[in-house]
Amino acid sequence: MNTRFKFLIYLACALVLISSCKKEDAERPEPAPAIAGLESEYYVVIKTSLLLKPTIENRVDSIVWMLNGQRAANALQYNFQAPADPGTYNLIIMAYNKGNIAQKVIKITTGRYLNWQTTTNKILTLEASQKFTNRNDVKWEVLSASSELYRLSVSNAATALFTAVNKGTYHLKVSAGDLVDTLLITVRQPDRAPSPYIAKVFDYLPAPGQFVNELPQYVEGDTYETMVAKAGKDLIGADANTITLGGWGGYVVMGFDHTIVNVSGRRDFRIHGNAFGANANPRPNAPFGGSCEPGIIMVAYDKNKNGKPDEDEWYEIKGSGNFTAENEPWYSAAVQRKNDTRTIRNYEMSYHRPKTEAASAPAGHIGISDYILWTDNQGGQGYKIKNTYHSQSYYPAWMKDNKLTYKGIRLASNGIEESGQGSYFVLYAFRYGYVDNYPNAHDNSGIDIDWAIDKNGNKVNLPGIDFIKVYNGIDQENGWLGEASTEVSRGEDLHLLGTNIATINQ
Numbered sequence: 001m002n003t004r005f006k007f008l009i010y011l012a013c014a015l016v017l018i019s020s021c022k023k024e025d026a027e028r029p030e031p032a033p034a035i036a037g038l039e040s041e042y043y044v045v046i047k048t049s050l051l052l053k054p055t056i057e058n059r060v061d062s063i064v065w066m067l068n069g070q071r072a073a074n075a076l077q078y079n080f081q082a083p084a085d086p087g088t089y090n091l092i093i094m095a096y097n098k099g100n101i102a103q104k105v106i107k108i109t110t111g112r113y114l115n116w117q118t119t120t121n122k123i124l125t126l127e128a129s130q131k132f133t134n135r136n137d138v139k140w141e142v143l144s145a146s147s148e149l150y151r152l153s154v155s156n157a158a159t160a161l162f163t164a165v166n167k168g169t170y171h172l173k174v175s176a177g178d179l180v181d182t183l184l185i186t187v188r189q190p191d192r193a194p195s196p197y198i199a200k201v202f203d204y205l206p207a208p209g210q211f212v213n214e215l216p217q218y219v220e221g222d223t224y225e226t227m228v229a230k231a232g233k234d235l236i237g238a239d240a241n242t243i244t245l246g247g248w249g250g251y252v253v254m255g256f257d258h259t260i261v262n263v264s265g266r267r268d269f270r271i272h273g274n275a276f277g278a279n280a281n282p283r284p285n286a287p288f289g290g291s292c293e294p295g296i297i298m299v300a301y302d303k304n305k306n307g308k309p310d311e312d313e314w315y316e317i318k319g320s321g322n323f324t325a326e327n328e329p330w331y332s333a334a335v336q337r338k339n340d341t342r343t344i345r346n347y348e349m350s351y352h353r354p355k356t357e358a359a360s361a362p363a364g365h366i367g368i369s370d371y372i373l374w375t376d377n378q379g380g381q382g383y384k385i386k387n388t389y390h391s392q393s394y395y396p397a398w399m400k401d402n403k404l405t406y407k408g409i410r411l412a413s414n415g416i417e418e419s420g421q422g423s424y425f426v427l428y429a430f431r432y433g434y435v436d437n438y439p440n441a442h443d444n445s446g447i448d449i450d451w452a453i454d455k456n457g458n459k460v461n462l463p464g465i466d467f468i469k470v471y472n473g474i475d476q477e478n479g480w481l482g483e484a485s486t487e488v489s490r491g492e493d494l495h496l497l498g499t500n501i502a503t504i505n506q
């Protein structure tokens with residue numbers, strides 16, 4: 001074999017080796033590009049742009065963006081410009097490498113509205129866009145709504161709070177002079193339907209009274225926590241039982257599993273009690289009365305969105321007698337009977353643990369007259385009576401404190417003995433705005449969140465509320481009937497139940 005021939009053989013072998021190597025290279029598939037960081041749908045306001053910045057994994061040779069079938073760009077990022085007329089666009093991004101094409105289809109809708117999403121019975125915070133900065137003439141308004149059961153509450157120029165009872169679309173307008181933004185809010189149903197009834201009890205402390213330790217029942221070993229849980233067991237849901245708030249100041253704090261929307265012009269919720277009208281009141285043309293034991297209402301919404309009434313501000317529902325009883329139809333009769341008709345807005349009263357729990361009253365007495373010592377911040381003091389009908393302790397037995405202090409509004413005394421013989425007590429109703437003041441089915445047991453005022457007495461514009469506190473507003477002993485004590489039972493979101501009660505304008 002000559003050297004020339006040997007060389008040719010070597011060369012042929014080398015070529016075979018190289019080609020086989022090359023063949024192996026071509027056969028090993030390259031991983032396809034993976035496109036991430038893009039939604040499948042976008043909404044863009046007309047005359048604005050949307051910068052799409054996908055991330056692409058694995059090697060890429062080239063990228064193509066196709067807009068409605070036309071090549072639009074070849075770079076990694078794509079800036080979509082929405083023209084002046086609303087429309088819909090089909091955008092496809094394709095990423096190529098050797099032997100692979102990855103693609104993602106994106107639908108873009110353009111319109112005149114800024115788009116917001118929320119769910120029913122939830123407060124959405126809306127912010128005016130940048131261009132309104134430093135404008136103090138910003139106006140918010142609703143242009144159209146799927147349902148009239150919504151609330152738009154403007155807190156200041158830059159922000160507004162929106163909440164709706166029903167799913168659907170709501171068109172809003174923000175403007176300041178020539179500057180205009182239009183907003184489209186899409187309200188969806190939440191995954192779990194809200195309950196129209198009380199969902200949680202956070203706090204419960206009745207003041208001493210004749211039904212305390214019975215409604216709910218105290219048993220040996222109960223603590224503050226277990227009694228709050230018992231109140232919850234009674235009040236939560238449609239089949240609620242009645243609990244007592246005891247004497248003046250006793251309270252309960254409840255919550256719903258959603259925001260009760262403050263619909264304009266309508267009452268929004270009610271808390272049941274056991275008020276009823278007298279059927280044999282001897283007073284001619286008497287106003288509504290019987291067993292009316294008004295509980296004062298405080299409301300709050302969950303501003304810090306943690307599900308608890310903690311740092312959220314409480315607002316007073318301004319019931320008809322929260323500042324004065326002079327406009328109540330029974331006022332002059334109460335003055336005539338020398339009732340204490342003052343309204344004391346910053347009242348404080350302390351009840352002292354009784355020294356003994358005598359089982360029964362001395363013969364000829366309506367009760368034990370020096371039972372529970374009370375003192376107040378008006379320089380007053382005296383004793384609460386233990387009557388002959390209820391012999392258990394009236395002092396919350398689970399409380400270790402020897403003195404319990406309550407704060408709030410003390411309403412005018414509404415109980416009048418009408419028989420002249422000390423046997424027929426009529427507890428008259430205040431006109432509106434309380435719990436256990438009108439029968440549950442009566443419109444005047446309905447509460448409008450727009451009656452809320454802040455601690456300075458100013459009306460507030462609340463979008464809705466999550467929490468309700470009720471405390472007994474009356475401090476009055478009514479002979480054999482015993483002390484006025486608010487009862488609390490089922491709570492209702494009137495909108496979720498389809499109940500429409502017009503408000504009373506204050």
Ligand SMILES: [Ca+2]
Binds near residue numbers: 268
């Ligand atoms: Ca309302």
Ligand SMILES: [Ca+2]
Binds near residue numbers: 292293436485486
């Ligand atoms: Ca009652």
Ligand SMILES: [Ca+2]
Binds near residue numbers: 303306309311
């Ligand atoms: Ca909270």
Ligand SMILES: [Ca+2]
Binds near residue numbers: 293484485486487
């Ligand atoms: Ca009562």
